[in-house]
Amino acid sequence: GESVGLHLPTLSVQEGDNSIINCAYSNSASDYFIWYKQESGKGPQFIIDIRSNMDKRQGQRVTVLLNKTVKHLSLQIAATQPGDSAVYFCAENMGGGSYIPTFGRGTSLIVHP
């Protein structure tokens, strides 16, 4: 398989558990945040996004929480499934009207059956 998951922070969970993946962002002026999922050998896939005027947004089985005070973003996955195993990236748009996001290193999620 591809090596994009090497040396990344890793979260191991059991199938059915809830997963929380964390991300610290760098710029207090960032106004838009995105979570992507990247499976081995594939490109990142959009999961959910949130704007800086919100602190929570829910999707199907996923919730993103934004804490602007401590510049922290988290992705919660409910009832984690083996198909959720992947590398998860957060990205921040640093504002100023231009969308060139900055990506974090990623977290590898391993779901055990």
Place this chain on the structure above:
Amino acid sequence: DGGITQSPKYLFRKEGQNVTLSCEQNLNHDAMYWYRQDPGQGLRLIYYSQIVNDFQKGDIAEGYSVSREKKESFPLTVTSAQKNPTAFYLCASSIALRGLQPQHFGDGTRLSIL
């Protein structure tokens, strides 16, 4: 289905050779991007294009070149000046460069040195 197609999936380069990675999108997006991904690292921006016949250098443009002659296409050439080209290359697009919307990615090209 609309999407981004990158080809080839695997590519091998000989010393001193230029190689070109293809990226085509049928999403009618104005903005396109090229990223490089190395193991254990986030995505690093090589070049981006806001509109046809326009492109700008990203953070690691040295040793790379691009063109944007058509809205649908944004090929990346890895030149012989790029001394460490082995990486996973990802192409992305978005509706526009400005505004708050996510990027859509292709499935990448893995480039290796022979």
